[in-house]
Amino acid sequence: MFYIHCPYCQEHREEEEFHPRGEAHLMRPTDPDNATDEEWGDYLFFRQNPRGIHHELWVHSVGCRKFFNITRNTVTYEILETYRMGEQPSITAETEKLRKEQGVQTADGGWQTIGAQPDSRALNEETSS
Amino acid sequence: MTQTHRINAGGHVDRSQTLEFTFNGQRYQGFKGDTLASALLANGVDIVNRSFKYSRARGIVAAGAEEPNAVVQLGAREETQVPNVRATQQALYKGLVARSTNGWPNVQRDVMSWVGRLGGGFMPPGFYYKTFMAPASMWMTYEKYIRKGAGLGRAPHESDPDIYDHMHHHCDVMVVGAGPAGLAAALSAARAGARVILCDEQEEMGGSLLDSRETLDGVLAARWVEASVKELASLENVTLLPRTTANGYHDHNFVTLHERRTEHLADTASEAGFAGQARARLHRVRAGTVILASGTHERPLVYANNDLPGNMLAGAVSTYIRRYAVVPGKKLVLSPSNDHAYRAALDWKEAGREVIAIVDARANPDGDLVRQARDSGIRVITGSAVVEARGGQRVTGARVCAIDLERFVVTGKTEELECDTIASSGGYSPVVHLSSHTGTRPQWNEELLCFLPGEVKGMISAGGVAGHFGLDETLADGERAGRQAAKATGFENAQAITLPATRARRDGKACALYQVPHEKTALRAPKQFVDLQNDVTAAGIELATREGFESIEHVKRYTALGFGTDQGKLGNINGMAIAARCLDRSIPDVGTTVFRPNYTPITFGAIVGRHCGELFDPKRYTALHQWHMENGAEFEDVGQWKRPWYFPKKRRDNGQERMETMHEAVARECLAVREKVGILDASTLGKIDIQGPDAREFLGRVYTNKWAQLAPGRVRYGLMCKDDGMLMDDGTTSCLADNHFLMTTTTGGAAGVLEWLELWHQTEWPELQVYFNSVTDHWATMTVTGPDARKLLSELTDLDLDKESFKFMDWRDATVADVPARIFRISFTGELAFEINVQANYALHVWKKLFEHGEKYDLTPYGTETMHVLRAEKGLIIVGQDTDGSVTPEDLGMQWAIGYDKPFPWIGKRALSRPDTLRGDRKQFVGLKPKDPSVVLEEGAQIVFDKEQSIPMDMKGHVTSSYYSPSLGHGFALAVVVEGRDRMGQTVYLPMADGTVHEAEIVSPVFIDPKGERQNV
DSSP, X not given: OOEEEETTTXXXXXXXXXXXXXXXXXXXXXXXXXXXXXXXXHXXXXXXXXXXXXXXXXXXXXXXXXXXXXXXXTTTOXXXXXXETTOXXXXXXXXXXXXXXXXXXXXXXOTTOOOBOOOSHHHXXXXXX | OOOTTBOSSOSSOEEEEEEEEEETTEEEEEEETOBHHHHHHHTTXXXXXXXXXXXXXXXXXXXXXXXXXXXXXEOSSGGGOEEEXXXXXXXXXXXXXXXXXXXSBXXXXXXXHHHHHHTTTOOOTTHHHHHTOSSGGGHHHHHHHHHHHXXXXXXXXXXXXXXXXXXXXXXXXXXXOOXXXXXXXXHHHHHTTOOEEEEOSSSSTTGGGGGOOOEEXXXXXXXXXXXXXXXXXXXXXXXXXXXXXXXXXXXXXXXXXXXXXXXXXXXXXXXTTOTTSEEEEEEEEEEEEEEEOOOXXXXXXXXXXXXXXXXXXXHHHHHHHHHHOBOOOSEEEEEESSSTTHHHHHHHHHTTOEEEEEEOSSSSXXXXXXXXXXXXXXXXXXXXXXXXXXXXXXXXXXXXXEEETTTTXXXXXXXXXEOSEEEEEOOXXXXXXXXXXXXXXXXXXXXXXXXXXXXXXXXXXXXXXXXXXXXXXXXXXXXXHHHHHHHHTTOTTOOOOOOOOBOXXXXXXXXXXXXXXXXXXXXXXXXXXXXXXXXXXXXXXXXXXXXXXXXXXXXXXXXXXXXXXXXXXXXXXXXXXXXXXXXXXOHHHHOOXXXXXXXXXXXXXXXXXXXXXXXXXXXXXXXXXHHHHHTTOEEEEETTEEEEEEOOOEEEETTEEEEOOHHHXXXXXXXXXHHSOEEEEOTTSEEEEEESTTHHHHHHHHBSSOOTTOOTTBEEEEEEEOTTSOEEEEEEEEEEETTEEEEEEOXXXXXXXXXXXXXXXXXXXXXXXXXXXXXXXXXXXXXXXXXXXXXXXXXXXXSOOOTTTSOTTBEEEEEETTEEEEEEOOOSSXXXXXXXXXXXXXXXXXHHHHHHHHGGGTOEEOOHXXXXXXXXXXXXXXXXXTOOSSOOTTTTTOGGGOOTTOSSOOTTTGGGGSHHHHOTTOEEEEEEEESSTTOOOOTTOEEBSOTTOOSSOOOOEEEEEEEEETTTTEEEEEEEEETGGGGTTOEEEEEOTTSOEEEEEEEOSOOSOTTOOGGGO
16 A cells, blocks of 8 residues: 655655556647657557656645646566656666666665565566666 | 463453453463464464364464464454454453364364365466366366365454444654663653654563563563653653554555554453443554554474474564563474573573583674573584474474574584473564565565665654663664654754663674475475465475576565565565575575555454444435425435435325335326426535636536626536537536626536636646635525426516517526525426526525425426436437547537637647547447337447347447437337447347347437427426
């Protein structure tokens, strides 16, 4: 069970109050009428489902009813950050890869983002690729 | 003869309180403070179970959660049965009744043991599948008996009389385990001011200190435990939870604890003197820092016949002697790989029994305890081990041999030692289970010869589980962990606390020994058990590796190593070591399997808590529920709502009074609406209040049809699609004012639609000024419908119901029975209809007034079943019944509700021109008229065009709704059929499971009043 910081309520609340709505930052084509079938199909059906850093849309459904985004590691289940609609994540697969290349410890979202850490090197490398 | 194995002094048992109990039908006595296991041992009960697969006699091996054999069925009555209880963890109470889980007809004479001989003495992994494979159809029959023979405990057949609670906590420091490390950690964190929860699975806190030979500050360690627990209990920031197992460690430092509150006293809470209180609690703890102080489990050695009753863990022998004053035998042979296990021999000898020999696998053991044993005159045989236990129903001897660990062979002469107990110790495995629950893998430590917990953010492991085996180290490590945890959770000023002084002891180095070599190969030697609970042998693991299972995860699944309620507590490391040897790899290279929650079994009662019976799921009632109850309604669940299904009346048949059947009631209700007037409680419809300058624009984007021109006072039906073009909900929306609308949704879709509107507003069009709120419960909705509806309502309202000034699809503010109301001219029946909305608290008053005035019109209440029939006769869809997420508005023939030329690309529009939605052979919504008027087709029945086709037939559609129509006098159905609208008048076939084939004609889905004249009067 996750412990989620709602960026609107500014509080940590139990996962039971929230509802996941899938991948974040999906772009609805701005001109649907002139979008190709392929573009529209990509928007409707195709998702990243990455192993590692993932940006997700959640809603504080029995709280403030606000939608917001979560950056989560799908391997360790760590929540690295939560941010409001319209904001961009500060942690992405790219920033993590860069940090790792520079030998910096990977993202640490604070004490609430507790979860297992991948122990084997292979797992970490796969995560960032 | 009672308690033959009890010694007269020592232990934590209260000899003044004798407790009677029953095991396998036999009565015994024990003392207060005993566990069921210690009481059985005190009475000299050797065989406590039959093994799972081979039906071999099994005795008690351990003294705690790791016990693999003494798994019992507890409970004196059917409703108090609890399966899979470890006798080692069950406190003895007066009148306790327990049975062996396995063994039929009883554990002494077991019928199933013949099965063990079928496989020629060795049942390889997969034995049952390989042996009973033909004919395949018989497997289900075999399996039934095999499972009965194996037996894994059974659930009670009657309701549990007890109640259970869930509790929720937040704390700074959660300490798991109250042994030396856990107590020291709790003390240092608590003194720093942190909110601490300390849980321990045993009857008493203290862990290994309870049976320790060591002193703290010069007195027995148990004294320090007492003082520490007392101090912790006095602190307001500390919650002590004894008899509480940390069963699961989940994401983000969420720990689940299983607290047993009365199970140590009696079968039920009320018998324990706690009537009305919870028998057990499930605590859900969100912790700042978790201190894992779960200690270690001793590893048994794997040697031939190591499962005979009388083979025990060395540490368990010490525990039984020192804590329970029970010596589990007369003559002991100890087979250790380390110094610590020597305690068993010293305790045994001090209890006045004979130690035959200590057979140490090491060539030159020289620690303090070794010296102590030698000084006390115990024979120590070095460089050797017990290679085989002798005996039938109980150990009668041990065969001892010199062994070469490097080459894994026995060397030198065999010596036979006469004994009735063999205690072994292959070292200590940190209890890493909880850390593994989080997904992290344990790390092998070659120095300590064990797995240590992997890294978990927010967790500190302390003491034995962290690889600190000496008492001084353990205490210091716990103290450090407590301080560190306090600091991490905001108590920066945490100070080091003074720890009690330990007596220095020097331990020699342990050797790595898991399986003891034998003269014969594992396959030919007597069975060498690795996992006693799942009957996994060394030979089984060898065979698995030979058959190509190289991954330990596969070996586990092939052999069942570490399965079930045991979760590999004793066997896993030995199993991995054997696999590693067979594969010629190192233990860390072979890797470890994943331990999963729960650490020990937890009852369903505790998992469920209060969420059962009435409180299983919330129930929602309309404001008129009481009236429905009083008027004999049968109810139907719609989501969480309780809706009247139909209102059966009494009727007379041949002078006999009886209640109407559902069919009769629905027919009566339908005709009342079509011929006179009926009334429906429609309060459960979802209602969303929408306001803001951009409300109208927003509606135009989320509905398929047009909203730009809808004037205040008017109502419109709308279809809502997802962006894939599939229908998701429908309902009417009324324009209350230019920037104020009231949307209705389906009963089941209300919450989802509100979230859907918020989703689009917040993520796609935040620039629109529009606000949504649910008002479902605020308004009660009463539908008055039928030819006499206007006459009835006009008696109660100040509104002119004239058909010119108050047209179909108009709404007006008015009063009804002197109550402010909104009246909507909407029809879901096809008849003249008025939907009256009043503030919910006034609903009953208005409803009753309508019945007062309605009597002369024969006003008939109707329920959801009649509502369904009436709407289906009109071909009106119900989203979720006639649609399934793969149906577009065009499939439904509702092109009239699609605003193709609306300026904004509304949700679902683009998808209507995708190749798949343009397909010519899509299923279309039609009516079906069965050829036989008495037939009511089955909902969900498949439709075929060619009834002669052989199976598999081409399924061309299915029935979505089907009823008997009292107005039409025949059955009718709604369906989706491939190219249905082009097939009007054609005959289709519906083959049923029983072989009959129904015939039906494709017709328009509108069966009554196709021009819609009746609702417009």
